[in-house]
Amino acid sequence: MKPFTLLYFILSVVLYLVALPLLVYLSFKQKYKESIPARFFLFNNPRFKSGNGVWFHVCSLGEARALKPILELLNDYEIKITTITHTGQAEAKRYNAEVRYLPYEMFLQFWVKKQDVLVVLEAEFWYMLFSVMRAKGTRIILLNARISEKSVKKYLQFAWFYEKLLSNVEVIYAQSEADKNRFIALGAKNIEVIGNIKLAGKISKTKDYKKPNAELIVAGSTHEGEEESVLKSFVEYKKQSDAKLAVVPRHPERFEAVYELMKKYAAKSSLTLSRFSQDKEFKADMVLVDVMGELNNIYAISDIVILGGAFREDVGGHNPLEPAHFGCKIITGKHFFHQKELFRYVHHVQYVEPDEIHKALMASKELPPSMVEEKIDLKPVVERIIKNPNLPL
Template sequence: MMKPFTLLYFLIATLLYLIALPFLLLLSFKTKYRESLPARFFLKENPRFKKKDIWFHVCSLGEARALKPVLEKLQEREISISTITHTGHAEALKYEAEVRYLPFESLLPFWVGKHKMLVVLEAEFWYLLFAVARAKGAKVVLLNARMTERSFPKYRKLDWFYRRLFARTDKIFCQSEADKKRFELLGARNIEVVGNIKLAQKITATKRYEKPSSEIIVAASTHEGEERAIVEAYLNYSEEHRSKLIVVPRHPERFERVYGLLLAMKKDDQTLSRWSEKEDFEADIILVDAMGELNNVYAISDVAVLGGAFRADVGGHNPLEPARFGCKIITGKHAFMQQELFKYVHNVQEVEPTEILKALHKARSMDASFMDEKIDLESIINYLNQ
């Protein structure tokens, strides 16, 4: 039997679900959502978990990868993993675990089974997920929990709601002291600062490529609008310095559009290639239109222009990977989702899109970026093994 607030929340979620059904049906025909939407909103080929031990919930690719050092120390346990995105789902399938898409909230009371523990990564604060899992006997743990300075005012406006949500958590492992204070202000308790588990990841290349003799600049994990600014800077930079530009867009559905942009922007005497047609670095500008190659590209790059932070609505991307491979990092001023990780990375230039050219010149006289490692993985594993 649901408590009054939980019942009201469930009814509202169900109403929203019914209103959104026509739009969901249309979106499910798009390649990007063809697998995830039917699974999440219609439970197509998405049965409840059979295993009843530890259930991890992650959103997307980055969080799924971050699980690896934790799961390596839980090999005796039965692991289940739920995800939101297609890329996160594909990454989770690499583990010895049951993997599912997390259904929409109004479906959770009928889908969630009994588990010993639900471990939710970062900021996946789904009220019915917490309430239903706990009602069915699971401890609810937040791992790598974060609440950015930018997002905190929005949480404070819904203080009454998040107090109810965090009352349904048994333990919070957060990234920083600042995160801990923000959670406490929203009524959360039993909080421990352990650092960011992404610092415990083993960052490696899956293939070894021979580094070209010229300087290599990689435009990494770029979003709409960012490629243009980076390419404009590179075109001017390459007039003075022998260099190549490798472009690795964040989302595969943008590969064709980005290729068209590069084709339109390149100079007549410059060559352009795409990785899906020719796996080499002979051209002046190379579009890597393939997944899983970014670390391999970092390994041969001198400078990484890290995307996701030149726009105000994305929040930046993980700087640990280019730092691990000794790249000089240039990024934007909107990396608010990665604030904690950037604390551990040094020699990073944070600039406006119009300042990328200046940053490329400055990088020539700078040392490579590097990172510190601070993570208390042992405390996490001890708790999960209780």
């Protein structure tokens, strides 16, 4: 092990010991009860069975979902996937692949096996993962790589570190020219701009629901603090329009808290409220969608989407391609830095502050539906992945 890598490993062990009480505590939280034991204690998280094939590492739900068109082109190859979050894990398990959680860095030297190719999505820059896999002779590719405008200064402060990390990478497929320039500033080599691979994904619904006889507004992928702004705006909008509201929280562990908040607003405004899990309909004035995997099905019958994740400064927005595909009129916040490249391809979006949502709802009556322009060709990426003649079928 190289001196710097050894020092980094020792530091990771020290940080692990310091954080151990917190990790044990968080293991009992609903949100982390699967991911933290798997990642930090290797509970139910064995090594991959074989030491060859294509290994994809993603963080969460969106990145796991973005793999679909690539995996379809690699249908005959042995595929492995690691994730960070439990939502990403659930999505990855839909594929014909070995799926694991990525262990904490100090375990990687003993846990990983050499693979033919490691493909890492977006900004999952783990030093031990890169250095250990490269030392084992694994080719490393960064796909859909990005460095957000908000975080670039932090990266540049440690440019010497990221130059070491990125020196292990064979090629970087960046989302945009801006991302390419940021990687160059970090000392990276061999960078190609291909756009966002999420543009290649096939967007479809899995079920048909009955559209209500009223305008349907969906607050999709909302986070704490965003629902209240949406509910205030909807109550005002409801006074002037025949509309119904469906709220779809991003994280399932928040379903109960959001339902209690909706109950408060329903009671104050004499509006009816229901849970989607109970009747799968939109008869009530407000509906909490307390099930997973239904967002596209609901977008398909919606008129307006208030897209969450961008009304707070710390989230960075969510994927606008899905509501745009179904022709919904999109309202979102101004903090969409993680999705900036995707929003570049989506037209007719209103970007507003939380207290401007009601105004945006009123303006939607005169605006055209959102639409997506541009596609991406994944064939060059797949050709690079499978260029190794020893890659097993």
